[in-house]
Amino acid sequence: MTTSLIQSPTQPTHLVAALRACGCAFGLVFLYSCGYNLFLLAPSIYLLQIYDRVLSSRSADTLLMLTLIVAAAVVVGSMLDIVRRAALSRIGSWLDHRLRPVVLTASFEYASRADRGVAAECYRDLAALRQFLDSPASALLFDVPWAPAFLLLLFLVHPLLGVIGLLSAVALLALALLTEMATRQPLAHANLALSRSYLRFGTALKYIQVIRAMGMQDGAAQIVYRDAEVARKAQDIAMHRTEIILGFSKSVRTLTQILMMGAATWLVLDDNSSPGIIFVASLLLGRGLAPVEGAIGAWRSFAYTRNAFNRLNKMLIAVESDGEARMVPIPERSGLILDNVGYALPFADRQILRGVTLRLAPGDCVALIGPSGSGKSTLGRIIAGVLQATSGCALLGGVDITALRLCGGTRHVGYLPQDIELFGGAIKDVIGRLDGADPGKAIEAAKLVGLHEAIMRLPQGYETDIGEGGSLLLRSQRQQLGLARAAYGNPSLIVLDDPNSSLDYDGECMLFKAIERMKSRGMTVVIITHRMGILPVTNKIAIVRNGTVSAFGDSERIYETYLRPPSQTGT
Numbered sequence: 316m317t318t319s320l321i322q323s324p325t326q327p328t329h330l331v332a333a334l335r336a337c338g339c340a341f342g343l344v345f346l347y348s349c350g351y352n353l354f355l356l357a358p359s360i361y362l363l364q365i366y367d368r369v370l371s372s373r374s375a376d377t378l379l380m381l382t383l384i385v386a387a388a389v390v391v392g393s394m395l396d397i398v399r400r401a402a403l404s405r406i407g408s409w410l411d412h413r414l415r416p417v418v419l420t421a422s423f424e425y426a427s428r429a430d431r432g433v434a435a436e437c438y439r440d441l442a443a444l445r446q447f448l449d450s451p452a453s454a455l456l457f458d459v460p461w462a463p464a465f466l467l468l469l470f471l472v473h474p475l476l477g478v479i480g481l482l483s484a485v486a487l488l489a490l491a492l493l494t495e496m497a498t499r500q501p502l503a504h505a506n507l508a509l510s511r512s513y514l515r516f517g518t519a520l521k522y523i524q525v526i527r528a529m530g531m532q533d534g535a536a537q538i539v540y541r542d543a544e545v546a547r548k549a550q551d552i553a554m555h556r557t558e559i560i561l562g563f564s565k566s567v568r569t570l571t572q573i574l575m576m577g578a579a580t581w582l583v584l585d586d587n588s589s590p591g592i593i594f595v596a597s598l599l600l601g602r603g604l605a606p607v608e609g610a611i612g613a614w615r616s617f618a619y620t621r622n623a624f625n626r627l628n629k630m631l632i633a634v635e636s637d638g639e640a641r642m643v644p645i646p647e648r649s650g651l652i653l654d655n656v657g658y659a660l661p662f663a664d665r666q667i668l669r670g671v672t673l674r675l676a677p678g679d680c681v682a683l684i685g686p687s688g689s690g691k692s693t694l695g696r697i698i699a700g701v702l703q704a705t706s707g708c709a710l711l712g713g714v715d716i717t718a719l720r721l722c723g724g725t726r727h728v729g730y731l732p733q734d735i736e737l738f739g740g741a742i743k744d745v746i747g748r749l750d751g752a753d754p755g756k757a758i759e760a761a762k763l764v765g766l767h768e769a770i771m772r773l774p775q776g777y778e779t780d781i782g783e784g785g786s787l788l789l790r791s792q793r794q795q796l797g798l799a800r801a802a803y804g805n806p807s808l809i810v811l812d813d814p815n816s817s818l819d820y821d822g823e824c825m826l827f828k829a830i831e832r833m834k835s836r837g838m839t840v841v842i843i844t845h846r847m848g849i850l851p852v853t854n855k856i857a858i859v860r861n862g863t864v865s866a867f868g869d870s871e872r873i874y875e876t877y878l879r880p881p882s883q884t885g886t
């Protein structure tokens with residue numbers, strides 16, 4: 316997937332741009348709708364002609380001719396309806412094709428720096444847009460502009476009939492607005508709860524082994540179910556309100572139909588109008604009110620699609636708006652600068668990191684050590700560009716690392732997190748970051764971390780499938796593959812969070828050799844660790860305490876001054 320998210324802040328989002336690109340296609344659908352609605356007039360004209368010409372002339376030929384003409388008009392109208400629905404569906408398919416890679420990438424981005432629930436929902440929102448365009452509700456939108464035209468025709472038949480039609484339309488519109496007001500809040504509530512439920516379900520599936528092992532299935536199901544219940548209740552409320560209003564609107568509709576026919580009959584009696592106007596008035600009223608009536612019935616679909624569009628666009632604005640800095644090229648090997656970096660949790664007062672300042676040159680290897688909960692992993696995530704510092708900045712070659720990552724600059728950074736999430740697939744794809752891996756580069760990365768020989772001993776070598784999420788591997792093997800993935804593409808900066816937590820002695824030796832190779836290639840290596848055994852491969856140590864770096868300098872000096880156990884001092 317190579318779609319770029321680069322977009323200037325002043326440009327429309329990819330979603331808006333894609334919709335604009337469909338402008339001509341929507342225009343064509345509008346034209347088809349004009350034709351379709353014009354042909355809908357055929358039965359009304361047919362009835363008038365029957366009363367005015369056929370009954371007075373008693374001509375069977377005229378009747379036959381009129382019937383053939385109106386039958387042809389109805390067939391053509393139906394064909395136009397089919398064509399416009401097919402066109403709307405094609406537009407939906409095209410939008411899906413064009414936007415899915417963009418929305419997927421943006422969702423990942425948004426999930427990593429803001430809210431996973433919203434990101435998951437936005438991904439589903441794209442499907443909602445597609446479904447809307449596939450549904451009859453989308454064609455209704457193109458019929459709505461024709462409602463006034465039918466009402467105008469009623470005015471032309473007789474002003475009294477026009478007034479009745481207009482009042483009916485106003486009453487139904489008021490009911491449509493009432494539907495909007497009555498359902499907006501419960502529908503928004505339902506969406507939120509439903510997406511929370513899906514998110515929790517996904518998390519439960521991810522940890523299903525632990526959940527089963529600890530007998531937590533019922534508890535986990537309860538948590539997922541609770542949100543689904545909230546969603547169901549909110550949906551029920553919206554549904555019931557819609558049903559009540561829909562029922563009421565049907566009554567209004569029937570009453571106005573009766574009123575219309577009564578008024579038309581009165582005109583025939585009083586005004587000597589053609590009896591045909593009774594049916595014509597009824598038909599025109601039906602055509603004029605159908606889109607409004609349909610809109611009330613399809614309100615949930617409209618409201619859901621509108622919310623989906625707004626949510627999706629908002630997310631794309633958030634992700635695409637900081638595009639300017641993304642194009643800045645950085646040198647092949649460039650140092651890391653942390654300048655007064657601070658991090659506070661969003662929506663909380665808690666400051667996890669403050670005032671972290673470090674400077675590392677290419678080829679430096681620093682160990683971040685310190686007590687549990689002191690902020691090492693958070694600092695590692697900021698250095699890897701996964702989190703954005705809330706104050707200060709983290710720069711690689713003078714470029715903000717988060718901005719660099721956003722423009723596909725991830726190739727400059729390698730990251731091995733504590734939770735090694737590998738996805739599945741062939742080893743070459745896993746190492747190659749699922750990016751249509753260049754096998755040569757994957758092999759180079761595997762060689763760098765000393766895994767190449769072990770992979771070549773497998774019957775299928777680099778094509779070996781590691782199972783869903785790496786389930787067929789030992790944890791130590793996952794850690795080694797994660798290390799090779801971090802080294803893929805010869806990055807300038809590598810962040811390793813607890814890289815030897817699962818390694819045995821041989822594995823640790825391989826890791827140390829890999830780090831030495833990385834250093835010799837001029838990569839800057841940041842290691843987050845609790846294990847002192849790894850310190851000999853570092854040339855810098857930073858001690859992290861209470862969210863700040865309390866000591867930083869050459870490994871030997873820091874070790875001697877702060878870390879050497881008292882019993883070993885001077886030995």
Ligand SMILES: Nc1ncnc2c1ncn2[C@@H]1O[C@H](COP(=O)(O)OP(=O)(O)OP(=O)(O)O)[C@@H](O)[C@H]1O
Pocket residue numbers: 660667685686687688689690691692693694
């Ligand atoms: N998303 C989060 N929500 C709430 N608290 C968080 C979050 N991320 C980090 N913290 C808190 O910030 C503090 C620092 O966490 P961090 O994982 O960076 O520490 P650490 O030094 O790496 O710990 P360890 O060595 O145990 O991995 C901890 O108190 C942690 O609870």
